[in-house]
Amino acid sequence: MSESAVPLLLSLADDELVLGYRDSEWTGIAPMLEEDVATSSISQDEIGHAKALYEIVREITGAGVDDLAYGREPREYRCCWLVERPRHDWAFTIARRFLYETADDVRTEALVASSFEPLAGLMRKVRREEKYHLMHVSAWLDRLSESGEARPRLESALALAWPDALTFWEEIEGEDEFLAGGCLPAPSPELRRRWLERVERELAARGLDMPRAAGPEPPTGRGGARTGDFEPFWLEMTETYRLEPGATW
Amino acid sequence: MEKKVYEVFRQERDGKPFVHSGNVEAPDDALALQYAREMFGRRGESFRLWVVLRDAVLELSDRDLLSPALDRSFRTVQGYRLRDKLAAAQGREAGT
Numbered sequence: 001m002s003e004s005a006v007p008l009l010l011s012l013a014d015d016e017l018v019l020g021y022r023d024s025e026w027t028g029i030a031p032m033l034e035e036d037v038a039t040s041s042i043s044q045d046e047i048g049h050a051k052a053l054y055e056i057v058r059e060i061t062g063a064g065v066d067d068l069a070y071g072r073e074p075r076e077y078r079c080c081w082l083v084e085r086p087r088h089d090w091a092f093t094i095a096r097r098f099l100y101e102t103a104d105d106v107r108t109e110a111l112v113a114s115s116f117e118p119l120a121g122l123m124r125k126v127r128r129e130e131k132y133h134l135m136h137v138s139a140w141l142d143r144l145s146e147s148g149e150a151r152p153r154l155e156s157a158l159a160l161a162w163p164d165a166l167t168f169w170e171e172i173e174g175e176d177e178f179l180a181g182g183c184l185p186a187p188s189p190e191l192r193r194r195w196l197e198r199v200e201r202e203l204a205a206r207g208l209d210m211p212r213a214a215g216p217e218p219p220t221g222r223g224g225a226r227t228g229d230f231e232p233f234w235l236e237m238t239e240t241y242r243l244e245p246g247a248t249w
Numbered sequence: 250m251e252k253k254v255y256e257v258f259r260q261e262r263d264g265k266p267f268v269h270s271g272n273v274e275a276p277d278d279a280l281a282l283q284y285a286r287e288m289f290g291r292r293g294e295s296f297r298l299w300v301v302l303r304d305a306v307l308e309l310s311d312r313d314l315l316s317p318a319l320d321r322s323f324r325t326v327q328g329y330r331l332r333d334k335l336a337a338a339q340g341r342e343a344g345t
Contacts, residue, residue, distance in 0.1 A: 032252065034273050034284035041287050132286070139279035 002060050005116050005183050007078060007173040009060075010068075011222055012107075013053035014079035015168075017069055019100060020046030021237050025087050038136060045129050052126070056118050070241035074234050075224040078172070081216070082164040084230045088157070091150065094140045095157035099165040099199065101137050105130060106195045115182030138202075145206040158203075159211050166215030169195070170222040255281040256306060258299040259289050267299055 024043035030036035054068040064071075082100060087093050108127050114120040144150040169192035178184050200210050252274045258267040270289045275281035278300075285300045309315070 031250070032274065032276075034275060034280075034287070038284060038287045041291060132283070135279075136283050139277070139283065142279070143276060 004177045010078040013050045014077045016046045017050035018079045019083040070238040074226045080168040091153035092157040096161045097137045103168045110186045113185045162211035170219045254303040256301050257285045259295045260297040
């Protein structure tokens with residue numbers, strides 16, 4: 001059963017790694033000094049979650065953690081499209097993190113009941129940190145949804161991020177198999193339904209409209225199709241690793 | 250963005266006194282708590298934090314009230330030389 005969990009583990013890990021890396025691009029240039037520290041710290045948390053997930057993959061396949069994070073070709077990553085987009089402005093960064101953290105919360109909440117104990121155990125710990133991430137993004141959503149310049153920027157950002165956010169819930173390779181084994185306790189369409197309810201409630205509480213655009217066709221990221229934004233991002237993220245693969249740092 | 254200063258007090262362990270640790274600037278209370286956590290709690294060094302708007306702190310710094318002008322040593326224990334008496338008492342204790 002554990003071998004079949006690899007695509008699921010890589011989807012989880014790659015989402016966290018890529019978003020952590022993208023948001024770390026704010027280090028040094030966030031809107032306030034305190035926020036700079038907070039954003040950088042949250043990004044490191046996400047990269048830490050990715051590392052812990054790659055370690056589970058290593059137990060199954062024997063692949064090195066650095067090789068998993070930095071040694072794969074773009075088409076071998078399993079992240080959703082939402083996380084690989086550039087950071088844009090602060091409103092986009094917050095809109096994306098709101099959509100992502102809410103989705104991640106729904107997903108990790110389900111995975112706590114996974115029959116694959118290494119994953120269930122890790123999710124229990126990860127959720128303690130994600131609680132803070134949700135508080136942080138929720139506070140920012142409150143601020144940006146107040147009237148003034150921020151609100152229209154937030155609305156545009158939510159609309160821009162929306163189709164990519166839907167790719168979070170695309171079916172993962174071999175999903176039938178790890179669903180049957182209880183590794184993923186609920187199918188992606190069911191989790192997506194829970195997420196849509198949550199998002200609609202959170203947006204309504206702030207007087208914001210639910211975006212209506214459809215996701216990309218044909219479906220994409222989980223199968224390894226990447227956007228044009230990925231390659232330059234990947235070249236930068238893996239630059240040091242590729243100088244000398246296998247080096248001991 | 251309107252920012253306010255919040256003073257942060259840190260309790261290292263349950264039951265210990267709160268010690269002033271520094272301050273954070275934040276646009277509202279919710280973010281102030283989070284920034285305090287980032288600056289003074291993310292490494293597991295705090296059991297509890299108090300985050301207080303600086304404007305809510307009442308300050309007293311009047312030297313006339315806090316540093317009396319006259320010699321008041323007669324009112325403090327500094328007026329007693331305890332060391333010799335203590336040594337004598339300990340000597341008696343040891344002798345018995």
